Amino acid sequence: MSSGKKFARSREYFERAAKVIPGGIYGSKSPGFLVPGHFPYYLEGAKGSCIVDVDGNQYIDYLCGYGSQIVGYGNPAVDGPALDQARRGDLLNQPHPVMVELAERLVDLVDGMDWAVFVKNGTDATTLATSIARADTGKQIVVAAEGAYHGAANWCSTNVFPVFTSAEQRDVRFFSYNNIAQLEKLFKDNKNNIACVILTPYHHPTYKPQQLPTPEFLKAVEVLCQREGAYFIMDDIRANFRLSMAGSHSYFGAHPDMVTMGKALANGYPISVLLGAEALKKTASSFFITGTYWMSAVPMIAAMATLNEMERLGGPHRLAQLGTLLKNGLESLGEKAGFKARISGPPAIPFLTFDEDPNLFLNQRFCAAMADRGVFMHPHHNWFISLAHSEEDIERTLSAAREAFEELRGGFSALFMNKIHEQ
Amino acid sequence: MLMKLSQLSEEQKAILARLKAWLALQLAAEAFRSDAGLQKLCPVGGVSLELKIMQNGAGRGGSAHSSSGRDMAINPAASASSADESAATATKPAATLQLFVKKGNAIAGARNWPQLVLVFPGSEAAIKVLSGGKGAALPLPLSPGAFKTLRFFKKASSRATELLREAQTPDMVRARLLLAATLHGLEAVSGDSYLERRMHIVPDGTVAVRVGQIEFFAAKRGRDIRVMESAQHPDAVLSFSDYQSAIKVLSGKRQAVVALGSGEVKIEGLLPLVQGLFAVLDRLSWYLGVSV
Ligand SMILES: Cc1ncc(COP(=O)(O)O)c(C=O)c1O
Numbered sequence: 001m002s003s004g005k006k007f008a009r010s011r012e013y014f015e016r017a018a019k020v021i022p023g024g025i026y027g028s029k030s031p032g033f034l035v036p037g038h039f040p041y042y043l044e045g046a047k048g049s050c051i052v053d054v055d056g057n058q059y060i061d062y063l064c065g066y067g068s069q070i071v072g073y074g075n076p077a078v079d080g081p082a083l084d085q086a087r088r089g090d091l092l093n094q095p096h097p098v099m100v101e102l103a104e105r106l107v108d109l110v111d112g113m114d115w116a117v118f119v120k121n122g123t124d125a126t127t128l129a130t131s132i133a134r135a136d137t138g139k140q141i142v143v144a145a146e147g148a149y150h151g152a153a154n155w156c157s158t159n160v161f162p163v164f165t166s167a168e169q170r171d172v173r174f175f176s177y178n179n180i181a182q183l184e185k186l187f188k189d190n191k192n193n194i195a196c197v198i199l200t201p202y203h204h205p206t207y208k209p210q211q212l213p214t215p216e217f218l219k220a221v222e223v224l225c226q227r228e229g230a231y232f233i234m235d236d237i238r239a240n241f242r243l244s245m246a247g248s249h250s251y252f253g254a255h256p257d258m259v260t261m262g263k264a265l266a267n268g269y270p271i272s273v274l275l276g277a278e279a280l281k282k283t284a285s286s287f288f289i290t291g292t293y294w295m296s297a298v299p300m301i302a303a304m305a306t307l308n309e310m311e312r313l314g315g316p317h318r319l320a321q322l323g324t325l326l327k328n329g330l331e332s333l334g335e336k337a338g339f340k341a342r343i344s345g346p347p348a349i350p351f352l353t354f355d356e357d358p359n360l361f362l363n364q365r366f367c368a369a370m371a372d373r374g375v376f377m378h379p380h381h382n383w384f385i386s387l388a389h390s391e392e393d394i395e396r397t398l399s400a401a402r403e404a405f406e407e408l409r410g411g412f413s414a415l416f417m418n419k420i421h422e423q
Numbered sequence: 424m425l426m427k428l429s430q431l432s433e434e435q436k437a438i439l440a441r442l443k444a445w446l447a448l449q450l451a452a453e454a455f456r457s458d459a460g461l462q463k464l465c466p467v468g469g470v471s472l473e474l475k476i477m478q479n480g481a482g483r484g485g486s487a488h489s490s491s492g493r494d495m496a497i498n499p500a501a502s503a504s505s506a507d508e509s510a511a512t513a514t515k516p517a518a519t520l521q522l523f524v525k526k527g528n529a530i531a532g533a534r535n536w537p538q539l540v541l542v543f544p545g546s547e548a549a550i551k552v553l554s555g556g557k558g559a560a561l562p563l564p565l566s567p568g569a570f571k572t573l574r575f576f577k578k579a580s581s582r583a584t585e586l587l588r589e590a591q592t593p594d595m596v597r598a599r600l601l602l603a604a605t606l607h608g609l610e611a612v613s614g615d616s617y618l619e620r621r622m623h624i625v626p627d628g629t630v631a632v633r634v635g636q637i638e639f640f641a642a643k644r645g646r647d648i649r650v651m652e653s654a655q656h657p658d659a660v661l662s663f664s665d666y667q668s669a670i671k672v673l674s675g676k677r678q679a680v681v682a683l684g685s686g687e688v689k690i691e692g693l694l695p696l697v698q699g700l701f702a703v704l705d706r707l708s709w710y711l712g713v714s715v
Contacts, residue, residue, distance in 0.1 A: 004686075015681055023680050031680075031683060036684055041684065160624060161617075165620045359659065361691055
């Protein structure tokens, strides 16, 4: 079927959208971030590991609502209690008691954390974390890894307009993830001025292979932060509970002072959290923290149910098992087809790149070919495994991948591969 | 926000002046390449013209330094795609732009001893004159053919505008003119300090821009963008499905995002590089929207 027909309604909506919405679909969901002609622009539903677009096309989904789905779309164990609460009232004048239960549960679960503040978006949590670190230390500078994403607020977004670079972004300094010498130099050059280092548990930049922390890196961050009087913030919003129920820092043996979580926390219901160590509780208490929707009950009920369901379905162990199956399968199919296809990052949050093509032409072709075969894999952003994926899903994915690699090898790629190999 | 010329800073005026001058020369060159009438009109020995824009407040004529101290030159010679020319340009007055036309060939940015130098006493004068308004421009003849050169340049400039407007202009010619204007426009504004941080985070690389028989390459290196006629192994490819789509998008009649969504525009390869060019494109539209 021609892509025009296959995505007729998606395109129709997009044309309408472009008239009344800046960019049609703004930000990371913009069609240009995928491969137009091969991916839908609008979805209308989902169940388990499967999504359905407005034209009725179905896909096994490896984006999981950008990581927010961990126990599967429309999981009744989560939606049941959540919808029940929705009928009895979501946003109330005062918090619902579940807020206390959820805070207790997270503080119990997540290594080294003693208090919790609930917000809506991950950006709210990372912004609050860096603000608390700055207020507590009285220091200005926030240190982050080049290419890391911590949200869409002016201090951390890629909206690098001069009005922001000379204000909110002026006090953010960057170093290469895993590069201890660069971090040491930043501390030296900004003596007594660094409030915190904010890092993701492993590096997951867009458009690039993912990078795990070297064993000495996170230790060095801790030592430097302690020695120089700066806080260490672990931004665990993307990985969340996919690596460990005690938080990804626990998985990598790190000891941050604050941890931010979001996305999968409530299986897609809007809630994020900032967790902190006792030492910062006083400063956090002195902050005026509020947002109209920040204490709504439904997402908190959903978070409790999601935690239960994650535990029941086997949690990070099961995700790693499924992810490893996918990783091994894709790498070996890629190799058989003559490509240096490599999965980077933890198996539960994989990303495929081709060593021979850092510009991602092959990624785009491969993911387009997968989408043509009913598998939604993002060409530029890491993927996610959920507990709703099954061995059968992985098998179907690998059989589509066999054809997709073949397609890459033939036709267009004859010319293209020559170019790559010449380089 | 749409700006008026009087609201621009000196740096912005200097960039706008060079943008206008650069586009005038590039479009004249493009018109010459695609118009037999102009080719006939060209004197046998060829013509060469230099536009020189004196910078307000700068001691030496033509030196254009931004407030950050960085040379804001468009480096027109470099865009003639010769490495040694590019190196030589570094020592030339910044706002010196040349058009050289001879034997069926037209190159904006060639370094020659020009027949005529058109001197603008400042950025504002250049902007006004090159926008078709009134302003001071001093012709400095350096050889006997100087005034023929000036006539030819005026004719070529107005021919470019006609080609863009006339219904009978073949789509390919119109698409090429628009593409050349857009890409050379990027060249002219890429050094704007407004884009400094953006250019820093955008990866270096070369984008091939294709439609039908037309192919240009835009190479981004540090804070500069250079347009080239040929390059090997582009890092990204931006292609239009046909000339009409290119014309609609480049003339602002069709939103680029809609064209992208419908498949009329396709982007492959190093996306952040292309996104970076889009940011420069936004800046170019900002400059072109300044009311003079
Ligand atoms: C590591 C990380 N931090 C922060 C954020 C921002 O979260 P949100 O989009 O909910 O504001 C994200 C979102 O992708 C993320 O991956």
